[in-house]
Amino acid sequence: MVEGTHDAIESEIAEVVAEHERAWNAHDADRLIAMFEDPMDFVNVLGMHHRSAAALRQEYQRIHATFMKNSVIGMRLHDARRLSEEIAVAHAHWEMSGMEKLPGWNAPEVRRGVMTYVLVRRGEKWKITAAHNTDVVEMMKK
Numbered sequence: 001m002v003e004g005t006h007d008a009i010e011s012e013i014a015e016v017v018a019e020h021e022r023a024w025n026a027h028d029a030d031r032l033i034a035m036f037e038d039p040m041d042f043v044n045v046l047g048m049h050h051r052s053a054a055a056l057r058q059e060y061q062r063i064h065a066t067f068m069k070n071s072v073i074g075m076r077l078h079d080a081r082r083l084s085e086e087i088a089v090a091h092a093h094w095e096m097s098g099m100e101k102l103p104g105w106n107a108p109e110v111r112r113g114v115m116t117y118v119l120v121r122r123g124e125k126w127k128i129t130a131a132h133n134t135d136v137v138e139m140m141k142k
Helices: 006-025 029-033 054-063
Strands: 037-045 072-082 086-098 111-122 127-137
Touching: 006 029, 006 037, 006 072, 006 111, 006 127, 029 054, 037 054
Parallel strands: 037 127
Antiparallel strands: 072 086, 086 111, 111 127
16 A cells, blocks of 8 residues: 555545535636646546646636536545555546536536546645546436
């Protein structure tokens, strides 16, 4: 096992998840982007793949000026583990409301999902180097 307690890693990364929630709810693209490495990899729930801070900032600004402008997200860390002294992987569960309806996207009023993060330690802070966001879709029961 790599040095550092599991609880300490979870506490540090839980703060990254909490900052992601705060930045999203403030609709602040610059604050969101400050959490990421550059270059980075980010795949959203629609499969769009962003590889730079500039591209991700532009997308966040666009969606938060339009259909996500009233969205509110709640996020909580589900698990985190250190892969090395400077690399960790984590999963956060999220719940979102306030997204405006879009043609062709039959999203529920309250969306739920999972965000997977790959984080790198930079000094005393963890930065996101890769993330993949996934909607959790409940299937109809027969």
